[in-house]
Amino acid sequence: MYAAAREKSGSSAAGSSGSRKGNYDMQVRLTTPRTRQELDPLRAGDTVLLTGTVYTARDAAHARMNEALDRGEPLPFDIKGAAIYYVGPTPARPVCAIGAAGPTTSGRMDKFTPRLLDLGLACMIGKGKRDEGVKAAVVRNGAVYLAAIGGAGALMAGSVKSCEIIAWPDLGCEAVRRLEVVDMPLTVLLDAHGGDLYQSGPQAYLQSLI
Numbered sequence: 001m002y003a004a005a006r007e008k009s010g011s012s013a014a015g016s017s018g019s020r021k022g023n024y025d026m027q028v029r030l031t032t033p034r035t036r037q038e039l040d041p042l043r044a045g046d047t048v049l050l051t052g053t054v055y056t057a058r059d060a061a062h063a064r065m066n067e068a069l070d071r072g073e074p075l076p077f078d079i080k081g082a083a084i085y086y087v088g089p090t091p092a093r094p095v096c097a098i099g100a101a102g103p104t105t106s107g108r109m110d111k112f113t114p115r116l117l118d119l120g121l122a123c124m125i126g127k128g129k130r131d132e133g134v135k136a137a138v139v140r141n142g143a144v145y146l147a148a149i150g151g152a153g154a155l156m157a158g159s160v161k162s163c164e165i166i167a168w169p170d171l172g173c174e175a176v177r178r179l180e181v182v183d184m185p186l187t188v189l190l191d192a193h194g195g196d197l198y199q200s201g202p203q204a205y206l207q208s209l210i
Contacts, residue, residue: 029183033081034122036142042188044195048146049183050159054083054125055166056177058104062112064168069115076167076176080120085148087125088173089157098163098179100153103127106145110134117141125186129198138190145190147197159184 028042032052042048055077057065065075086106090099106126113124114137124145130138138145148156159181167176189197 032083032123034083035081036122036192039122039142039144040192042144042191043193044188044191044197044200046188046191048186048188050083050125050146050186051182051184052083052180054085054179054181054184056085056087056089056175056179057109058086058088058174059108059112060171060174061168061176062109062116064171066112066115069119077178079116081122082120083123083125084116084121085125085179086127087148087156089163089177090153090173092163096157098157098160101157101160102153103148103156106130113137117143125184130190135190135194135196139192139194142192144188144192146186147189148184148186156184 026043026046027049028046029049030051032050032054068075085101086104086109087101088104089101092099103126105128106124107128107130109124109126110131110133113121113130113134117134117137118141120141122143124143125148126145127147130145134145137143160179161182162180164178165175166178169175187197188195
């Protein structure tokens with residue numbers, strides 16, 4: 001089940017997309033999986049602490065998922081309401097669930113992403129801008145794209161409590177893994193209403209200087 005709790009609030013979470021423009025002080029606790037209706041209150045700029053199941057998949061795994069769909073085969077996990085983290089973790093040290101787990105540049109997955117979103121993917125975690133096709137698919141399907149902290153693989157790994165390879169172990173670090181995470185720190189980059197922090201963030205900063 002999904003759960004959300006706002007720890008800081010400057011306005012109502014359920015307001016219109018315009019009513020929250022320029023307000024980036026919302027912190028939201030989320031658990032997976034999620035539905036379109038439950039993601040609707042999120043806005044670009046909100047910070048998120050994510051708990052629950054997250055699947056890892058980079059470009060090689062996305063290519064294989066695309067091929068599986070072309071053949072009419074099931075994906076290695078239920079895509080509906082799922083969260084995918086674009087990461088290829090390093091080997092785990094003793095007593096650690098996972099090695100360094102910083103995000104991969106998300107643009108590598110852009111050509112595969114609209115198809116997965118149309119099948120029910122709810123959340124993507126990575127870094128960097130997305131193309132127009134992905135942005136349109138996020139809005140069309142009520143999904144979100146979240147940013148993980150680049151260059152801070154150890155910090156992100158600290159949120160991972162368990163890690164299990166569930167598909168394509170021959171891909172090594174790019175094998176699909178099922179992670180159980182607790183309070184993974186993330187930021188909403190793209191929201192279901194067309195909000196894009198790469199656009200609104202710089203604009204808000206410039207306005208703050210006036």
